[in-house]
Structure formats: structure tokens, C-alpha cells
Amino acid sequence: xxxxxxxxxxxxxxxxxxxxxxxxxxxxxxxxxxxxxxxxxxxxxxxxxxxxxxxxxxxxxxxxxxxxxxxxxxxxxxxxxxxxxxxxxxxxxxxxxxxxxxxxxxxxxxxxxxxxxxxxxxxxxxxxxxxxxxxxxxxxxxxxxxxxxxxxxxxxxxxxxxxxxxxxxxxxxxxxxxxxxxxxxxxxxxxxxxxxxxxxxxxxxxxxxxxxxxxxxxxxxxxxxxxxxxxxxxxxxxxxxxxxxxxxxxxxxxxxxxxxxxxxxxxxxxxxxxxxxxxxxxxxxxxxxxxxxxxxxxxxxxxxxxxxxxxxxxxxxxxxxxxxxxxxxxxxxxxxxx
Amino acid sequence: xxxxxxxxxxxxxxxxxxxxxxxxxxxxxxxxxxxxxxxxxxxxxxxxxxxxxxxxxxxxxxxxxxxxxxxxxxxxxxxxxxxxxxxxxxxxxxxxxxxxxxxxxxxxxxxxxxxxxxxxxxxxxxxxxxxxxxxxxxxxxxxxxxxxxxxxxxxxxxxxxxxxxxxxxxxxxxxxxxxxxxxxxxxxxxxxxxxxxxxxxxxxxxxxxxxxxxxxxxxxxxxxxxxxxxxxxxxxxxxxxxxxxxxxxxxxxxxxxxxxxxxxxxxxxxxxxxxxxxxxxxxxxxxxxxxxxxxxxxxxxxxxxxxxxxxxxxxxxxxxxxxxxxxxxxxxxxxxxx
Numbered sequence: 001x002x003x004x005x006x007x008x009x010x011x012x013x014x015x016x017x018x019x020x021x022x023x024x025x026x027x028x029x030x031x032x033x034x035x036x037x038x039x040x041x042x043x044x045x046x047x048x049x050x051x052x053x054x055x056x057x058x059x060x061x062x063x064x065x066x067x068x069x070x071x072x073x074x075x076x077x078x079x080x081x082x083x084x085x086x087x088x089x090x091x092x093x094x095x096x097x098x099x100x101x102x103x104x105x106x107x108x109x110x111x112x113x114x115x116x117x118x119x120x121x122x123x124x125x126x127x128x129x130x131x132x133x134x135x136x137x138x139x140x141x142x143x144x145x146x147x148x149x150x151x152x153x154x155x156x157x158x159x160x161x162x163x164x165x166x167x168x169x170x171x172x173x174x175x176x177x178x179x180x181x182x183x184x185x186x187x188x189x190x191x192x193x194x195x196x197x198x199x200x201x202x203x204x205x206x207x208x209x210x211x212x213x214x215x216x217x218x219x220x221x222x223x224x225x226x227x228x229x230x231x232x233x234x235x236x237x238x239x240x241x242x243x244x245x246x247x248x249x250x251x252x253x254x255x256x257x258x259x260x261x262x263x264x265x266x267x268x269x270x271x272x273x274x275x276x277x278x279x280x281x282x283x284x285x286x287x288x289x290x291x292x293x294x295x296x297x298x299x300x301x302x303x304x305x306x307x308x309x310x311x312x313x314x315x316x317x318x319x320x321x322x323x324x325x326x327x328x329x330x331x332x333x334x335x336x337x338x
Numbered sequence: 339x340x341x342x343x344x345x346x347x348x349x350x351x352x353x354x355x356x357x358x359x360x361x362x363x364x365x366x367x368x369x370x371x372x373x374x375x376x377x378x379x380x381x382x383x384x385x386x387x388x389x390x391x392x393x394x395x396x397x398x399x400x401x402x403x404x405x406x407x408x409x410x411x412x413x414x415x416x417x418x419x420x421x422x423x424x425x426x427x428x429x430x431x432x433x434x435x436x437x438x439x440x441x442x443x444x445x446x447x448x449x450x451x452x453x454x455x456x457x458x459x460x461x462x463x464x465x466x467x468x469x470x471x472x473x474x475x476x477x478x479x480x481x482x483x484x485x486x487x488x489x490x491x492x493x494x495x496x497x498x499x500x501x502x503x504x505x506x507x508x509x510x511x512x513x514x515x516x517x518x519x520x521x522x523x524x525x526x527x528x529x530x531x532x533x534x535x536x537x538x539x540x541x542x543x544x545x546x547x548x549x550x551x552x553x554x555x556x557x558x559x560x561x562x563x564x565x566x567x568x569x570x571x572x573x574x575x576x577x578x579x580x581x582x583x584x585x586x587x588x589x590x591x592x593x594x595x596x597x598x599x600x601x602x603x604x605x606x607x608x609x610x611x612x613x614x615x616x617x618x619x620x621x622x623x624x625x626x627x628x629x630x631x632x633x634x635x636x637x638x639x640x641x642x643x644x645x646x647x648x649x650x651x652x653x654x655x656x657x658x659x660x661x662x663x664x665x666x667x668x669x670x671x672x673x674x675x676x
Contacts, residue, residue, distance in 0.1 A: 028618055273642070274400065
């Protein structure tokens with residue numbers, strides 16, 4: 001038997017996965033983005049935009065289209081891509097800052113994972129030393145666990161997609177650094193998420209599943225790197241799974257009768273779209289029963305864990321301002337409307 | 339041991355998969371589509387559009403977002419959804435025709451699978467009996483095999499997505515029934531595809547894999563229901579796999595030096611986006627080496643086989659007319675630009 005596991009993936013070599021994927025992205029979408037290959041950053045094609053607050057996010061790769069697929073008009077100015085499931089580094093983030101700084105300051109939107117938080121903090125200090133104003137907002141919308149394998153406090157998950165869209169729209173409309181920062185904090189305050197997995201995933205480097213799940217088991221409250229959740233249970237019907245995810249979300253904020261929400265049903269990568277619509281159908285029933293109205297929705301694979309089968313549910317409490325910012329034009333690889 | 343296999347899917351009951359998913363789609367996208375639940379048809383929200391040629395497609399479910407995700411302004415008027423991997427029926431197709439007929443005739447865009455072809459033919463005859471003009475175009479772009487498990491002749495695969503977009507644009511611009519039909523035939527004449535699988539998929543009803551593949555094997559030339567392809571081989575690097583798919587495509591038409599193409603890299607459902615961009619990167623290199631220019635591209639999961647890991651490559655030879663029709667506005671669940 002070979003000592004090298006056969007990984008059933010489209011790769012040439014594990015170390016080349018991220019650089020080659022970024023090369024493909026750059027070739028495919030020259031009107032939207034450019035790639036700084038040396039720093040592994042995806043940059044908005046026309047950056048820097050003078051006078052506009054710049055938005056930067058990033059994290060480990062393997063969660064595509066997050067974050068590189070959200071770079072473009074009306075959303076992010078740059079995404080810093082780490083190796084698969086590995087934080088990007090401060091120098092890389094600082095380079096992204098230099099590439100997109102339009103003179104109005106920079107907001108770092110950071111998912112709450114210890115590596116990301118520390119590295120974005122160092123990058124912010126480097127930028128401040130150069131006289132650039134940087135604000136950071138740490139997203140921590142995952143209600144599943146208090147602390148996890150890679151995180152002190154709650155993890156940042158699906159809410160980050162919504163924050164990037166909404167804050168990107170505000171920045172495009174000329175809001176100030178303080179206003180965009182406050183808005184991002186407000187989104188984080190009003191958004192809650194929880195995920196689950198039916199299967200593990202395999203990173204190109206490891207070649208073996210990130211964890212083991214029995215043939216009839218599922219993991220409720222899983223993190224986006226396969227880190228443990230709340231509980232491992234026998235598989236259940238879709239309606240019951242949706243209830244297990246939604247009840248903790250609704251009761252955490254809490255979301256109340258009369259609330260309008262944006263409901264985001266996210267696939268972890270390996271779940272067919274047809275199943276995500278079944279999840280949405282159940283979610284709609286459940287929220288209707290609580291007097292909560294879904295006013296906007298997003299359904300698809302947006303923050304993934306490679307080919308993991310599973311889903312997450314994110315609810316954002318809407319008001320007129322957030323709704324208008326959600327509806328505002330966006331032109332990125334993964335989200336596009338006018 | 340239970341006689342019922344545990345299927346790791348978000349379902350309530352196998353028979354409810356398609357109706358519940360369609361219910362979710364209808365709830366999520368009321369501005370774009372409506373669902374005729376009785377007939378399992380997805381209908382453009384504002385259909386019928388008076389004076390416009392209507393486009394209808396359909397097929398088994400499990401290939402989402404195809405075809406329901408392509409219903410809307412600038413693309414399909416209706417999609418007829420069969421059970422998973424099962425043809426829709428003539429009555430259902432006839433009902434779709436009645437719902438979308440705007441008086442200018444109907445084009446059926448049919449993937450070449452025996453059941454689909456027979457049933458769409460019967461539906462066309464039913465419509466003709468009612469005095470509605472129906473033209474049918476059978477797509478057969480798959481170069482992998484001459485005849486397959488479910489098909490006499492070549493199968494219809496990824497080229498169908500491109501035909502639906504391009505013909506949808508032509509219909510939106512007021513082209514006649516004869517013109518849209520001729521255009522669809524022309525697209526079919528200029529488009530070639532081939533797919534491959536790294537893993538099988540599991541239908542909700544069967545609960546077991548559609549076929550077996552060894553831990554280090556892949557199937558080249560697979561069909562979108564897991565039907566056998568050209569050959570089963572040991573796994574290879576991405577560059578080699580892309581060559582195995584692309585060379586037969588290029589040599590079949592043939593595509594020649596100086597040609598401009600639309601390159602469509604499609605995920606079979608369970609392959610992460612990061613890998614599809616690696617495939618695109620390799621495809622770009624390979625075509626560049628042959629003097630063929632990628633002028634437009636589409637990368638993502640558009641014609642899937644549930645959660646199968648794998649991809650297909652489709653190349654369409656472009657001219658100015660096809661390029662302009664591809665670029666024309668479209669507003670559907672899965673494709674959206676202006």
C-alpha cells in the first residue's frame with residue numbers, strides 16, 4: 001500500500017491548490033477581480049476606489065466562494081486567502097490594505113477564529129503605523145458552542161456573508177469609516193447561525209476525513225472546519241434537523257413574533273441544491289409558526305467546508321436600512337444583482 | 339439491521355423530495371417563478387408573455403439548478419420536473435405549454451434521453467392538436483459515448499444550459515419560432531461536452547450508490563445519472579484529467595486555432611468550487627496551447643448529479659451573435675446579470 005493517500009479531488013499537488021485556484025479565478029473574472037499571487041490576495045479589479053471606505057476580509061481557503069467570491073463592487077475590496085483551513089498572515093493582510101486603501105480608512109471583517117483575529121490585529125497595527133485608519137469587527141454569530149477547538153468565544157460563520165454584503169453596500173454609498181464599522185457591529189448583533197454535518201470533509205493536504213461520523217450519525221452545531229458541535233445524534237428527517245438548528249437561533253437573540261428576517265440557508269459544499277430547498281421549506285413553516293416573516297432569503301453554497309454534506313441556517317433581523325442595503329446592487333463572482 | 343437504508347440527506351420521505359423542494363423554491367423566489375404543484379412545473383412568474391416565443395425544458399430532478407433554476411426573464415418560460423432521475427410526463431409538459439403559450443409558438447429544448455424525447459414528442463403532438471405550434475430541439479452534445487444506458491445517440495448535457503440561455507435571450511428580443519428553433523439547432527451543432535466522476539451519487543429513493551468506484555478510481559465520460567462512460571482509470575492529477583476530457587471535445591467538432599469559445603466548467607454537485615477553478619486554470623492552459631481563446635466562461639454547479647464528485651467541460655464555439663445573446667440580460671435563480 002502506498003503511504004500517500006489517494007485524494008479524490010481535482011488537484012495537481014496539495015501545496016498548489018490555492019495558488020492554482022486563484023490563477024483560475026483571475027483568468028475567469030478579469031472584469032471583477034485581480035489576484036496578487038505573491039500575497040494570495042483577491043483584489044477588486046478597480047481598487048483602490050478613492051474616497052471609499054475599503055472592506056477587507058479573509059481566512060483559510062476551503063470555504064469558497066467565501067471570501068474571494070465576494071470581492072467586487074458593492075461588497076469586499078479584498079480577500080486574503082490562507083492555505084486550506086489555515087489563517088492568512090499579517091503581511092498578506094497589510095499588502096491587501098495597501099492595494100485597496102482609498103484614503104477613507106479600512107474595515108477588517110474578521111470571523112472569530114483565534115488565528116484570524118490575532119493576524120488581522122497585527123495587520124491593523126502595521127497599517128496604523130503607516131497612518132491608515134483601520135477598524136476591525138469580529139463576527140461571532142454561531143450559537144452552537146461557547147468556545148471551540150479554534151476559537152475563544154462564539155465562532156464567526158454565515159453572518160459574515162451578510163455583513164460583507166450589507167457593509168459593502170454602505171461603503172459604496174459613501175458612508176464613513178465610523179458608520180460602516182457601526183453598521184457591521186449592528187449586523188453582528190442581530191444575526192445568529194448554526195450548522196450541522198452529515199459527512200466530514202477531506203483537506204487536500206491531509207487526504208483523510210477531518211473527523212469520523214457513523215453511517216447513521218449527524219453532528220449538530222458543527223464548525224466550518226469540522227470542529228465538534230453540540231451533539232452527535234442519529235440521523236433524523238429534514239423537518240427535525242431544521243428544528244434543531246432553528247430553535248437555538250431563534251431563542252438566542254431572541255427573534256420574536258412580528259420580526260422580519262433575512263433567512264440564509266447555506267450548503268456546506270456537498271449537499272445538493274434540491275435538499276437546501278427542502279430545508280428552506282421547513283424553515284419557512286417553522287418561522288411562520290412563530291410569527292416571524294422571511295422578508296429576504298439566500299439559498300446556496302456560500303460558506304462551505306470543502307465537500308462536506310451539511311447545511312447551516314442564519315437569521316438576520318431586518319430593519320428598513322438593512323433591507324435596502326441588502327437589496328443594493330452587487331457585482332461579485334458569487335453574488336450579483338442590480 | 340433495518341431493511342431501510344439510512345440516506346444521509348435532508349429529506350422527510352423519498353417521495354416528497356421533489357414536491358417539497360419545489361415548494362421551497364416557490365416560497366423563496368416569488369418574483370421570478372411560480373410553481374404548478376399538481377404538475378410539478380416551474381413557471382415564469384409573469385407567464386404567458388404575449389407575442390413571445392415560449393421556451394420549455396425539463397427532465398428528471400437531481401440535476402439542480404437545471405432546469406427550474408433557469409426559469410425567468412431571458413431564459414426558460416417553464417421547466418417540467420420529473421422525479422429524481424426520471425423523465426417528466428407528457429400531460430405535465432402539455433400543462434406547461436398551456437401555462438406559457440404567448441401565441442408565438444413554443445420551443446421544447448430536450449436533452450437526448452429516450453424517455454425525455456418520447457414524452458416531449460407526445461406533448462408536442464397534444465399541443466399541435468390544440469392549434470399551438472411546437473418545435474423541438476434535441477440536444478446531444480456529449481462526445482463521451484455513442485449510445486448509453488438511457489440514450490440512443492449522444493446524450494444531452496452541459497450544452498443544454500448554454501442553449502437555454504442563448505435561445506432565451508433571442509426569444510426575449512422578439513425572434514420568431516423558426517429563428518429561435520434554428521438558433522437552438524445551431525448552438526447544438528457548435529457545442530461539445532464530456533464529464534467524469536470521482537464518486538457515485540445516491541438517489542433518495544434507492545438509498546445506495548448508483549454505481550461502485552474504487553478508492554483510487556475515476557470514471558471518464560460518465561453520464562449525468564451515473565451511467566457508464568468511456569473508461570475507468572486510476573485517479574490522476576487535475577491537469578491530466580482535464581486533458582482527457584478536453585482533447586476528445588476539441589477534436590470532435592473540431593475546435594481549431596483562432597476559434598473563440600465559451601468554456602463551461604461544471605461541477606457535478608459534490609466538488610468544491612476551489613477545485614473547479616483548478617480545472618478552469620488547466621483548461622485555459624490547454625486551449626491556449628491549441629490557439630483557442632476562451633472569450634466567455636461559466637464555472638460552477640449548473641447541471642449536477644445530486645452530490646456526485648466530478649466535473650464536466652463544455653465548449654461552445656462563439657460568433658458575434660452567440661456572444662451578444664450570451665451577454666444579454668437574464669434574471670433567473672441560477673443565472674442573473676444585466
